[in-house]
Amino acid sequence: MKSKDWYSERWKNKRALRKKAQREANHDRKSFGQKVNDQEEEMPELAVYDPAEASQHGRIGILADVSFPAFSILYDGKFLPGSASSSEQSALLNQLAVGDNVVFEISNQQLVIKGITTRHSKLARLRADASRRSGIGEEHVFAVNIDLAVIVASTVNPVFHPRLVDRYLIICQYGNIRPLLCLTKIDIAPSPDLSMYRNADLPIVSVSNKTQEGIDQLLPYLEGKRCVLVGNSGVGKSSLINSLLKEEAILTKEVSEKSGKGRHTTTSTSLHLLDKSTMLIDTPGIRSLGLWNVSPDSLRLYYPEFAEFAPRCEFSDCTHSHEPKCAVKKAVEEGLIPRERYNSYIRLLSKS
Ligand SMILES: Nc1nc2c(ncn2[C@@H]2O[C@H](COP(=O)(O)OP(=O)(O)OP(=O)(O)O)[C@@H](O)[C@H]2O)c(=O)[nH]1
Ligand SMILES: [Mg+2]
Ligand SMILES: [Zn+2]
Incomplete structure (x- = not known):
């Protein structure tokens, strides 16, 4: 079976080829003095x-x-x-x-x-699934002028994905947005080990939308801010907004028993008022989270855990992957940087 990445690469190439063909056709028509339907x-x-x-x-x-x-x-x-x-x-x-x-x-x-x-922040991804607003390989902006991104993840149903959280942390930094991790469904299963985020400058709050446990601990982080809730389908983003608003303002649906995945219940982004100055933006669950405009060269700058050690690497442009005398790798060996976060970096680096 071909991997998902194979598919997204293939779609990216297809789109690039289509664009190239369109440009060439337009160029030909223009050189014959014809009017061209050029969207831009x-x-x-x-x-x-x-x-x-x-x-x-x-x-x-x-x-x-x-x-x-x-x-x-x-x-x-x-x-x-x-x-x-x-x-x-x-x-x-x-x-x-x-x-x-x-x-x-x-x-x-x-x-x-x-x-x-003027926008002061934006949460965006590289789109790997087409929509009427942007195509494959283009930028998809979830929301703008956001102060806080609440990365919602469930303990189970669907299962917790640290790699997805790592990607969200990068797109938050790229977009100038503070992140917070909110773990839901703690009434069904205990919270997974999250010690890997101990140096990631990431507040973590665990809640249950069923028993309302933890909701009051979340409130102080949100007050007075424009917040966006992001995460996989079925993790409980809309349920969390309902818990915070104390009403069933948004439709929610059970996770599919067969696949353990959400049903993509929310289909558009919408803003809700918690009080005069606190806004909660619900978003549809995404199928893939590609990094928009983050180059392999800059990727290492998105891991706050590396910052303290990187200046001590032998090479100033050290990518902390294959270079000798790398202070970041040494810190990983010594347990000063969580190995899971370093591995997540290496995985993303090899893909970009
Ligand atoms: N037991 C339990 N169930 C929850 C909790 N949070 C959400 N659910 C359930 O999980 C299912 C999915 O919740 P939604 O709020 O629709 O999830 P979503 O993230 O908005 O999903 P999409 O709109 O598809 O992106 C619903 O059946 C909710 O009742 C929780 O903390 N505990
Ligand atoms: Mg929803
Ligand atoms: Zn290094």
Whole structure:
């Protein structure tokens, strides 16, 4: 049986080939003076305003959800429903992500998007499954202007995947977002050994959405922040938001007994208000989490555990893999860096 990576490589290549063919065809047509349906040329440019000046251009709200062409904007404590009313508005909406501070106007009782303010953070991945908003091999932005990413993982059903957590930690750092690990379903099985994250600057909270154990310990981390909940399907992201809101605001579904996997119940990203200043963004469970824009050269910088030791490596550009006199490898041998985290780095390095 071929591995998953084989498939994603194959899809990436296919897309690259298709793009290349399209570019060549466009080039040929242009050289004959024909009009070309070039999406990039036709895309209206999204205005990005300085937050200090944005109010001169319209009202400012937060994009709370998008179910194309419908969307809603959180403004003055209320969710205002909108719908993209022209192809230009659709193209602008397509470039936004939940959490965007949207500059908009109300004209003939319609919300009209004018632009956004500068983003201070974004949570994004490399897409390995196509959607109408972005293709395979492109950037998929989950949400923007996020202060805290709650990486939700369950003890069982589905099983805990440390490798997925490691990837989330990287995309959080890349996107300028603080991470927190929330372990769910502690009423079914005990928490796995998480000592490998002891130096990863990662708060960990264990909860049960069934008994509500641990929910109160989670609250102080969330207060006053724009939080996004991410993780595999079925781990309990929507259930966790329901626990926090103390109501069944979002639909949840049982994990498949046969596969032990979630059923991809949540299909779009949506923002919920816990109180005036605390926002919880629910996201659909993902099937794969590719690293967007992280080069093999920079990967080592995403492991905070290495920082203390790396300056003592013989080579300043040491990748801590094959080089002699590597202080990071020595620290792993001495138990100063958790071996699981080092192994996770080497695995990602060999794949990138
Ligand atoms: N026993 C127990 N069950 C839980 C807990 N959290 C969630 N569940 C159950 O797990 C199943 C999946 O929960 P969801 O909240 O739908 O999971 P999700 O992460 O939102 O899944 P997607 O929307 O598919 O990405 C539901 O049947 C929940 O009742 C928990 O802490 N304990
Ligand atoms: Mg869900
Ligand atoms: Zn080294």
